Amino acid sequence: MLENEQIRLSQIRKFFMKHSQITILGAGPIGIEAALACLERGWNVTIYERGNVGENLQKWGHVRLFSPFQLNHSPRGARKLRESGRTLPDEEALLLSDEYINEYLKPLSEIPEIAEVLETQTTVRHISRDMQLKGDHIGSEQRADSPFRLLLESEGIEKYVTADFVLDCTGTFGNHNWLGRGGIPCLGERKFADRIRYDLPDLLNKDRQNYSGLATLVVGSGYSAATNIVSLASLRQEAPSTTLYWVTRKTGDAPLTPIPEDALPERKQLTQRANQLASQSSDVNWIGGAVVDSILAEPESNQLKVTLVMTRENTTRTILVDRILANVGFHPERSIYEELQIHECYASHGPMKLAAALMGESSADCLTQASPGASTLINPEPNFFILGSKSYGRSSRFLLKVGLEQVDQIVDLIAKK
Ligand SMILES: Cc1cc2nc3c(=O)[nH]c(=O)nc-3n(C[C@H](O)[C@H](O)[C@H](O)COP(=O)(O)OP(=O)(O)OC[C@H]3O[C@@H](n4cnc5c(N)ncnc54)[C@H](O)[C@@H]3O)c2cc1C
Helix, strand or coil: CCHHHHHHHHHHHHHHHHCCEEEEECCCHHHHHHHHHHHHCCCEEEEECCCCCCHHHHCCCCCECCCCHHHHCCHHHHHHHHHCCCCCCCCCCCCEHHHHHHHHHHHHHHCHHHHCCEECCCEEEEEEECCECCCCCCCCHHHHHCCEEEEEEECCEEEEEEECEEEECCCCCCCECCCEHHHCCCECCCCCHHHEECCCCCCCCCCHHHCCCCEEEEECCCHHHHHHHHHHHHHHHHCCCCEEEEEECCCCCCCCCCCCCCCCHHHHHHHHHHHHHHHHCCCCEEEECEEEEEEEEECCCCEEEEEEEECCCCEEEEEEECEEEECCCECCCCHHHCCCCCCECCCCCCEHHHHHHHHCCCCCCHHHCCCCCHHHHCCCCCCEEECHHHHHCCCCCCCHHHHHHHHHHHHHHHHCC
16 A cells, blocks of 8 residues: 555544544453553543442452452553552552552542543433444444444433443353253242342441341352452351352362363462362362252241252251342353343353453463453444453353453554454
8 A cells, every 4th residue: 555545544543533432331350451442542532330440349348359459450551540649559569459449540530531421320321323223234344334323321311422432341240040950040049139148248348237147158269259258267167157158060179160270369369268168178068079958947936948959969958047148150242232242151141252262261360361362352343342240141261361451452452443
């Protein structure tokens, strides 16, 4: 291509982007990063956040991140904060989620460029094309001839906005999976919802009185379950009548599979401590190779009678508990884009190309992964991208460092449009 032609094309692109509207859904770490990256290019950005900045992170604010701060921020974010006169946490610091919000994410959201384009307490309900239905122009760039149409809701008031590009950074936290066998609600799961939590309560402080001296069942064999087990075991030291059951589908020597030569000391310690509690301590009754079949009321003791099915033996076992912590994972909220042409993985519900790339990864350690590139984030729906933890669908292997890389890759891709 002639040099003049290239210059002309680049000018047209710049003009096009200057007049395009980029809409970012969610003000978690990846939504805020995406906004910074787009603003840096001089693009028009709006961010819609259903709660406050870092809303999902706040829900487990008392939990320490495994990854050091250097992996959880971008050079761009650090530069912006320094320019605004803020001091950043130490690169090696392992921050509580609350500290990460207060020392990084919230200050970033308060810099004038971001504050001006951020609308909190605004939920994105649905997205479509303004003048096209889902089945129109299948997989064609022609769909971009009509802008996106978004239905928003803020304090009970609905409104429409349009956008040329949409970056869905709405995460998965909050859309929990079900506890019952096979992933659907077990009998009684919905009825006794007030005694079941799917997240990480602040067991040693704020939520202590709801668990101290009571019997709790923890379900799941990931790091959230391990975190809850370790906290409940500490609670038991102070209130010895606190009883703990830990149910996992996994059998073997221990509930968690340690990562060989784990580079993250906090994660390594948690795995060791939880496994040791399960296999060597009388504080935790670990029941491996089991799934939850039903939850019934036990009127005499006002407890829940939980029936487990032992998968290998095909026998049942019942336990009595007061509370259940179901750490059984999360999944993406897909209804917001059901009128768009999204090619999803039928197993993970993440975008198909990325899911396929992730399936090919062999390492047990999510720390070793890098974002496989912008091409894996492209959908049949032009100019719509799912980024951040939502892009991993049901997989819990997502790390902030990958999401920060995704942002750079997508912004480069958009700039070349
Ligand atoms: C307990 C736990 C520990 C973790 N520890 C680490 C760690 O140590 N290191 C690491 O790298 N990663 C860790 N992760 C994984 C991941 O980094 C975090 O989940 C992170 O919050 C993902 O960022 P995100 O921006 O993709 O999504 P989120 O932080 O979930 O942000 C999504 C935002 O979108 C908003 N939103 C949702 N729906 C809508 C809607 N319809 N309209 C408008 N706004 C909406 C939400 O309110 C939220 O603010 C951890 C995750 C968990 C659950």
